[in-house]
Amino acid sequence: MKKILYIVLDGLGGRPEPSLNGKTTLEAAHTPNMDSLAKKAKLGLMDPIAPGIAPESDAAVLSILGYDVDKYYTGRGPLEAYGADIEVRDGDLAWRANFATVDENTLKILDRRAGRNLSTEEAKALAEEVNQKVKLDGAEFIFKATVGHRGVLVIRKKNGKLSANVENIDPGYKKHGPYSIAITNPPTEVQECIPLDDSIEAKESARLTNEFVKKSFEVLKNSEINKKRISEGKKPANIILLRDAGDSLPKIPTLNELYNLSFGSIVEMPVERGIALLTGMKEVPIEDSSNYRLWAEKTLYALEKYDGVYAHLKGPDIPGHDGLVNAKKESIEKIDAEYFTNLLPYLDFSKVVVVVTADHSTPCSLKAHSEDPVPLMIVTDGITPDGLDYFGESSCAKGSLGRIKGTELMPLLVKLARS
Missing domain, CATH: 3.40.720.10 (Alkaline Phosphatase, subunit A)
Structure with missing residues (x-):
């Protein structure tokens, strides 16, 4: 053979x-x-x-x-998490993440990849800040920087499960059944995460995702790492764009x-x-x-x-x-x-x-x-x-x-x- x-x-x-x-x-x-x-x-x-x-x-x-x-x-998030050595249990909400740059007042996306010059060291330090300073109501999370501007977010509810049937925060990708498709000429603003069904699990997923994005934005925009990037003429990595949620690993x-x-x-x-x-x-x-x-x-x-x-x-x-x-x-x-x-x-x-x-x-x-x-x-x-x-x-x-x-x-x- x-x-x-x-x-x-x-x-x-x-x-x-x-x-x-x-x-x-x-x-x-x-x-x-x-x-x-x-x-x-x-x-x-x-x-x-x-x-x-x-x-x-x-x-x-x-x-x-x-x-x-x-x-x-079952979504990109669980695959990214598994590849980054993060455990994903059934009912966890796993997202693919990107550090990006937005206008702090309008949340208009200025660069989807923070200039594509975010070092792995900077990304890991920013992720550590987020993990230390952000707390979610009724849930735990792990946010891990992987390669360059890329990262993974896994949210675990303390009581109950979460559903991946929610829309992306990242406007560049639209949910299409179990997977997302790239959008031509997408909206320029960060999107609100919305549930795509009436289940408690989907509503909780949307709530926790929005809470994470808002709280992490406050941490990132005030980070000394981003202030240093701005002083060097670089774009700050001041928002985390999320897409392609999954709530279990594929069997x-x-x-x-x-x-x-x-x-x-x-x-x-x-x-x-x-x-x-x-x-x-x-x-x-x-x-x-x-x-x-x-x-x-x-x-x-x-x-x-x-x-x-x-x-x-x-x-x-x-x-x-x-x-x-x-x-x-x-x-x-x-x-x-x-x-x-x-x-x-x-x-x-x-x-x-x-x-x-x-x-x-x-x-x-x-x-x-x-x-x-x-x-x-x-x-x-x-x-x-x-x-x-x-x-x-x-x-x-x-x-x-x-x-x-x-x-x-x-x-x-x-x-x-x-x-």
Whole structure:
């Protein structure tokens, strides 16, 4: 049986950019290694969840690993918390959090990520202040800074349970059934958390969430850390935006239970770590997530040890959210030059099935996730290549894989590995 190497480039997909002569950032990027793979590959497009849905990373990753999100998904918050080593009990309310910048008088959002220059040390110190100074009526909470401006909030009611059926504080995302979808041209003000049903649990969740946001805002705007940031010409991290609540961890079978295969994971963000651990993958730590040569070394090490490897590289998503066309193009080129250059010479395609794809598209023109399908290629000995010359959205649209749903990919990879 062959091994499986599952490579996800976060936010890779895009739309034609006028500044790139109508090419996407992937198509315009100089990617000789991925293009050489494409020449040996079957290509296609994939809707991470389903056509017309602009997914968040967590729901998308679960889906492209083969899990039906409508059946298993319980919100991003619990996955983030699990990935940050925070316990989530049934009836806890777990939120994904962002430090952001607002106008102190109007609560108009000035920067959704506090300038994207909040150091992990600053974030952890601010979180410690919030944990020490904020008290909630009838509930306890844990607020933890994770990576940069990102964090997790878990609220636990002292008597009774809470419900995740509440709307987001973060105006950039709207609740859509169990998951949230990115909003194009969202409101600019911080939203009030409102219950989406008449249950006591949902009403309590909304009350406690609003109480936390208001009280933490008072702590953050008076923090010496933020006063120092302002004096340095930086934006204060004076509000905590919350989105994607969940009130339990998903109960899902592991990949080993589904396919009798062991998987290792190389990831850098808490949400992907949470998903990897919940699906039974073994963690392969990456000491420096910006070092793609090290990523390649870790990938090859993990391939020796496990039946499959899931490698999730964050790179292209960040400049996509920031609307930086050239930076996204350069991020893709860096991955090709440093990761794939140090990976491909050591792969034996008679012994491994390689897939390269994305969890979602993040077009620079939107600065948000979109509903566009993502590029997909599969390479292994024994398949008939499509004869296409490069890896990009346009070539993938011509590929023999057609347009598939995310849940269809993992069974296909396992079938190829066993053929």
